[in-house]
Amino acid sequence: MSDQIFRAMRQSIIDGAPDMATELAQQALANGVDPLEAVNQGFAAGITFAGDQFGCGQMFLPDLLASAEAMKAAIKILEPEMLKRGSRRETLGKIVLGTARGDIHDIGKNLVATILSASGFQIFDLGTSVTPEQFVAKAKEVDADIVGVSALLTTTMAGQKAVIEALDRNGLRPRVKAIIGGAAVTSKWAAEIGADGYSRNAIDALELAKNLMNRVMNKGTAQA
Amino acid sequence: MRPRIQLLSPELIGRILREAFELLMNPGVRVGSAPVVELLRSAGVEVGVAASDGVARIPEPLVRQCLASAPRDFYLYNRQGEKAVHYGGDDVQFDPGSCCVQMLDPDTLEARPSETRDLVRIVQVTETLPQFAAQSTAVVCSDSDAPSAIGDLYRLLVVLQHSDKPVVTGSFSAAGLQGMIDLLAADSGSADKLRQQPRAVFDVCPSPPLNWSEFGSHNLLDLARAGVPAEIVSMPLAGGTAPVTLAGSVTQHAAEVLAGITLHQLAGPGSPVVWGGAPAIFDMRTGGAPMGAVETAMLNMACAEVGKHLGLPTHGYLVATDSKFVDAQAGAESGRSAMLGALAGINMISGAGMLESLACHSVEKLVIDAESIASAQRLARGIEVRSEDVRGETLATAMFAQTGLSGEFLKLKETRALFRQEQYLPSPVIDRSARGSEPPSDVFTRARARVDELVSKYRKPSLPEDVLRKFQAIVDREADRAGVAAALPRN
Ligand code: B12
Numbered sequence: 001m002s003d004q005i006f007r008a009m010r011q012s013i014i015d016g017a018p019d020m021a022t023e024l025a026q027q028a029l030a031n032g033v034d035p036l037e038a039v040n041q042g043f044a045a046g047i048t049f050a051g052d053q054f055g056c057g058q059m060f061l062p063d064l065l066a067s068a069e070a071m072k073a074a075i076k077i078l079e080p081e082m083l084k085r086g087s088r089r090e091t092l093g094k095i096v097l098g099t100a101r102g103d104i105h106d107i108g109k110n111l112v113a114t115i116l117s118a119s120g121f122q123i124f125d126l127g128t129s130v131t132p133e134q135f136v137a138k139a140k141e142v143d144a145d146i147v148g149v150s151a152l153l154t155t156t157m158a159g160q161k162a163v164i165e166a167l168d169r170n171g172l173r174p175r176v177k178a179i180i181g182g183a184a185v186t187s188k189w190a191a192e193i194g195a196d197g198y199s200r201n202a203i204d205a206l207e208l209a210k211n212l213m214n215r216v217m218n219k220g221t222a223q224a
Numbered sequence: 225m226r227p228r229i230q231l232l233s234p235e236l237i238g239r240i241l242r243e244a245f246e247l248l249m250n251p252g253v254r255v256g257s258a259p260v261v262e263l264l265r266s267a268g269v270e271v272g273v274a275a276s277d278g279v280a281r282i283p284e285p286l287v288r289q290c291l292a293s294a295p296r297d298f299y300l301y302n303r304q305g306e307k308a309v310h311y312g313g314d315d316v317q318f319d320p321g322s323c324c325v326q327m328l329d330p331d332t333l334e335a336r337p338s339e340t341r342d343l344v345r346i347v348q349v350t351e352t353l354p355q356f357a358a359q360s361t362a363v364v365c366s367d368s369d370a371p372s373a374i375g376d377l378y379r380l381l382v383v384l385q386h387s388d389k390p391v392v393t394g395s396f397s398a399a400g401l402q403g404m405i406d407l408l409a410a411d412s413g414s415a416d417k418l419r420q421q422p423r424a425v426f427d428v429c430p431s432p433p434l435n436w437s438e439f440g441s442h443n444l445l446d447l448a449r450a451g452v453p454a455e456i457v458s459m460p461l462a463g464g465t466a467p468v469t470l471a472g473s474v475t476q477h478a479a480e481v482l483a484g485i486t487l488h489q490l491a492g493p494g495s496p497v498v499w500g501g502a503p504a505i506f507d508m509r510t511g512g513a514p515m516g517a518v519e520t521a522m523l524n525m526a527c528a529e530v531g532k533h534l535g536l537p538t539h540g541y542l543v544a545t546d547s548k549f550v551d552a553q554a555g556a557e558s559g560r561s562a563m564l565g566a567l568a569g570i571n572m573i574s575g576a577g578m579l580e581s582l583a584c585h586s587v588e589k590l591v592i593d594a595e596s597i598a599s600a601q602r603l604a605r606g607i608e609v610r611s612e613d614v615r616g617e618t619l620a621t622a623m624f625a626q627t628g629l630s631g632e633f634l635k636l637k638e639t640r641a642l643f644r645q646e647q648y649l650p651s652p653v654i655d656r657s658a659r660g661s662e663p664p665s666d667v668f669t670r671a672r673a674r675v676d677e678l679v680s681k682y683r684k685p686s687l688p689e690d691v692l693r694k695f696q697a698i699v700d701r702e703a704d705r706a707g708v709a710a711a712l713p714r715n
Contacts, residue, residue: 060508061508153396154375155375155397158373184325184366201510
């Protein structure tokens with residue numbers, strides 16, 4: 001019985017059907033299914049599948065976004081019960097994202113946010129034209145693991161450097177990792193400003209973030 | 225008859241404009257610059273308080289009034305003061321794509337950050353090719369002489385130092401524009417002269433959807449007041465930052481440009497402004513803006529059709545590719561869109577030389593694109609009847625009267641007199657040779673040789689000392705303002 005419901009949950013995410021996901025989540029609660037298990041064995045399996053399919057070009061952005069919406073809908077139903085039981089869903093890590101000061105390009109950053117959150121990271125998206133102070137404040141507030149700064153203009157890449165300097169000044173690094181991206185960003189620039197990593201697309205950004213989290217875990221410096 | 229392609233019926237254009245006007249009222253347009261908001265308010269436009277939304281609801285009568293004050297056509301002038309670009313009617317002109325951040329290195333075939341020497345080479349090649357009516361500030365200069373904070377000014381300076389042609393350019397910030405206008409005024413002799421005989425047009429972009437940012441709207445205001453032409457480059461990405469349907473994106477484009485023209489004409493009635501754009505579809509796999517897609521070309525054509533319907537000068541972004549190399553994809557996409565743009569009668573078509581969805585430039589691609597452009601220009605001329613040019617008024621019989629059935633057309637006076645007009649004679653970039661003892665070469669090899677040849681033909685204009693001194697003073701002032709150190713480009 002529960003195998004069947006887990007399979008339906010997975011499918012509701014792949015189909016990008018928030019109504020179905022909501023219904024299945026409610027059904028699970030009514031039937032006394034452990035909400036954490038519903039997420040891990042049902043819905044999350046769907047989002048992982050969707051992410052993989054997107055990565056190999058079989059699923060498209062509108063499909064992926066619909067899957068992410070369906071996932072949100074399911075979590076919204078399950079979260080209160082998880083809290084009640086004191087079981088919290090493991091996230092891969094907390095990432096503060098934004099586009100550098102003076103820059104309004106956000107398509108690439110949004111894509112990175114979608115992929116990372118679909119893959120289990122918790123994303124705090126500050127939007128466009130974000131100041132170093134705003135990055136720092138948010139990173140402190142949510143106890144971020146990673147801060148990601150997007151910049152598409154050669155003029156606003158200086159803003160990436162400014163964010164890293166501000167993280168340093170506030171003593172947040174090396175615990176908080178800084179990653180960057182955007183059309184003109186090169187490995188040379190990333191090295192020059194002391195970024196912990198950069199990536200040229202969203203799929204690589206996921207790998208990068210996972211690797212950084214592994215390093216954090218291995219050093220044992222991650223918060224409990 | 226001039227060949228034309230039209231994608232929109234008159235009824236559809238009517239619907240597009242009707243809905244565009246509706247969008248200007250609901251949801252309205254976000255306007256970022258405080259002085260522009262003031263301007264709108266004093267024209268009776270209701271604008272929400274910036275802190276809450278800053279949304280302006282612009283009524284159709286006001287837009288119509290502003291459309292009426294916008295000039296139907298205007299010229300850009302070269303350094304010699306001659307008319308060199310005509311914005312208006314069905315004239316079709318081309319310029320290289322603007323503002324790339326990478327350059328394809330022809331030796332390593334890798335994209336690397338673009339530098340001053342790259343811009344100089346692009347300008348030299350563009351200067352020698354008649355296919356390009358105008359220069360563009362084609363790449364940013366990442367080398368250390370050019371601090372990025374004044375990168376927009378610096379690019380224009382390099383182009384002015386190396387070219388007599390008109391320039392398509394743009395600024396990167398609200399504060400950066402004035403220095404660029406001053407540079408052009410110094411080059412023209414005075415701000416008044418620049419206004420009378422503008423040498424440059426400035427691209428200004430709204431942010432889709434329906435958002436005239438503080439920077440964009442402020443640029444429009446300053447350009448209108450200086451009387452320097454503005455080219456509104458609206459870039460809806462169908463499905464990403466605009467409706468997924470091509471018709472829906474053309475509608476959003478129209479609303480964004482109508483709003484821009486309204487702000488612009490309120491600030492400077494009669495100031496020259498272009499119905500421009502870089503509309504594209506949204507790539508559903510990568511989130512990119514595929515400039516080589518046929519739907520992107522269709523969007524550019526359709527948007528220009530709406531502008532033409534309103535009687536305005538037009539612009540589009542074509543002749544670019546998403547390929548990373550100068551390969552068959554690059555050739556197919558760029559050549560195809562050059563043809564389509566020419567058949568749509570778009571006044572200024574930017575994009576030649578560009579790879580990687582506007583991120584990377586290649587001077588080798590530029591000389592190949594020049595061949596596509598020449599072919600497109602030839603196609604746009606159509607099939608002409610040349611009865612006045614030759615003895616006799618016939619298409620063929622008069623020539624047959626001379627040759628009979630001998631087939632000796634090569635000997636005819638007409639042949640010699642007319643073949644240059646009938647045929648575009650390509651440069652050696654295009655291979656039409658018969659196979660000989662030498663092994664055949666590929667187009668990239670020939671393009672490299674062509675670039676070298678054009679660069680060796682190029683002559684740098686010599687600017688008067690006092691103009692150079694003024695340039696220096698402007699660079700010093702702007703560097704100071706931006707808090708950086710800067711020197712004039714050396715070469
Ligand atoms: C679409 C676009 C726009 C749209 C942006 C819409 C939006 N909501 O984002 C609009 C039309 C608004 C726009 C405006 C402008 N643009 Co623009 N734009 C582009 C274009 C064509 C595509 C960018 C894009 O979305 N790519 C698709 C996404 C998916 O790719 P991406 O952004 O690179 O992101 C990927 C990776 O970089 C990486 N990544 C990105 N961020 C991050 C962050 C982290 C942490 C990590 C790990 C990874 C990562 O992963 C992403 C996903 O795969 C680029 C050219 C290009 N090919 O890059 C020019 C380009 C960047 N723009 C340019 C310019 C000049 C401008 C304007 C200044 C034009 C003007 N004169 O008004 C304004 C800028 C205004 C401002 N202050 O910001 C120039 C930049 C030149 C320069 N000096 O640097 C470019 C190169 C085009 C050109 N040749 O002119 N632009």
